[in-house]
Amino acid sequence: MDASGGSVAAARVTLTRADPSPNQQTESAADGSFSFANVAAGAFTVTVTATGFAAQTFSGTLRPGEMNVVPPIALALATNVTEVRVVATSPEIAEEQVKIEEKQRVFGVIPNFYVSYIADAAPLNAKQKFELAWKTSIDPVTFGLTAVVAGFQQAEDQFEGYEQGAEGYGKRFGAIYADAVSGTFIGGAVLPSLLKQDPRYFYKGTGSVKSRVLYALANAVICKGDNKKWQPNYSSIGGSLAAGGLANLYYPGENRGVALTFENALITIGESAAGNLFEEFLSRRLTSNILKHTPAKS
Numbered sequence: 553m554d555a556s557g558g559s560v561a562a563a564r565v566t567l568t569r570a571d572p573s574p575n576q577q578t579e580s581a582a583d584g585s586f587s588f589a590n591v592a593a594g595a596f597t598v599t600v601t602a603t604g605f606a607a608q609t610f611s612g613t614l615r616p617g618e619m620n621v622v623p624p625i626a627l628a629l630a631t632n633v634t635e636v637r638v639v640a641t642s643p644e645i646a647e648e649q650v651k652i653e654e655k656q657r658v659f660g661v662i663p664n665f666y667v668s669y670i671a672d673a674a675p676l677n678a679k680q681k682f683e684l685a686w687k688t689s690i691d692p693v694t695f696g697l698t699a700v701v702a703g704f705q706q707a708e709d710q711f712e713g714y715e716q717g718a719e720g721y722g723k724r725f726g727a728i729y730a731d732a733v734s735g736t737f738i739g740g741a742v743l744p745s746l747l748k749q750d751p752r753y754f755y756k757g758t759g760s761v762k763s764r765v766l767y768a769l770a771n772a773v774i775c776k777g778d779n780k781k782w783q784p785n786y787s788s789i790g791g792s793l794a795a796g797g798l799a800n801l802y803y804p805g806e807n808r809g810v811a812l813t814f815e816n817a818l819i820t821i822g823e824s825a826a827g828n829l830f831e832e833f834l835s836r837r838l839t840s841n842i843l844k845h846t847p848a849k850s
Contacts, residue, residue: 554605554627559584563602563627570595598622606630646674653752654687655841663691664839666740667831668752675778676752678745685741689733698729713804727802734798735820739791748778749787753831768828772821788824792817 554560563580567588580586580600593616601607605627614620640648649670656664665688676684688694702725705711714723740751754776756767775785796813836842 553584553624555629560602560605560627563600563605566599566601567591568597568599593618598625600625600627602627604630642674643677643680646676646680649673650676650680650684652841654684656839657841658835658838660840662693663688664831664835666752667755667835667839669755669757669836669842671754671756672780673752673754675750675776675780676744678741681741681744681751682737684751685736688736688740694732695729698725698732701728711804711807713806727799730802731795731799735791735795738794739788743787743790743794747787749783749785750776750778751787752776753828755836756832757836764832765829768832769825771828772825789817789821792820 559580559582561580561582561584563584563586565578565580565586567576569575569592571592571594573592576588576591578586578588591614593614595613596611598610598612599607600609606629608625608627610622610625612620612622649668653665653668656667658664665684702721705724705728706716706721709716711724711727714720714727743749744751753771756764758764759767771785773785773789774782775788777783793813796816799816800808800813
């Protein structure tokens, strides 16, 4: 039993003798009882051990033909018990948070993967950054929105070099999708992994409207590093420039050039600022499956 009188089940009980007879072992039952049969007469020692308790012994002598009833053995708590705490690592915590972020959808449909509603969310490792970019790129909604935008471009005859018809639509669709994928992977995975920056928007949700507006606008050009400190968003800006440079490989000749690349990068920054305002003031109300918001400490 334990010090309070409660039964200790599955305790290891060992019977040893002074003579060369082999030791006998058993485990205590649910009520703490134990027994040994066919024990030869003579001196014996019973040793009881259990996890978290100090070992206890009882010695006695068994006479021929006698049944010996051992008095209750109280086990004291061990004084050298080592407490083991299992704590999840930062990548493991981040993985759990990312899996929930990948379920976030505006109106339950449109992906909203790149927003964290936990101010001190665990930083992503390179694998998780690429995973987030991949999930975004292959999401059915991404293909659907690409198809819609390509349709508008076709109707307005944008990028005339692609011409009309099914082939022209296919080229427009491919160009729009290539823009999205290259921008997502370069600005949201490759550069953030190399520069150790976090590609997500961290919802503020507190403070005055003015402070939140300034926060959202600033996040178009700054970001959190993997060290959780704010820094210039080289990843996003560099990703926009790199994606624009790659676009020169597949857009019609009249829609290429260095100037157009920088112009598109500035447009992307503006779109990011507008998107951040939406995230800060509207999307949380419209997004399903979000993590509980924990505001930043001021």
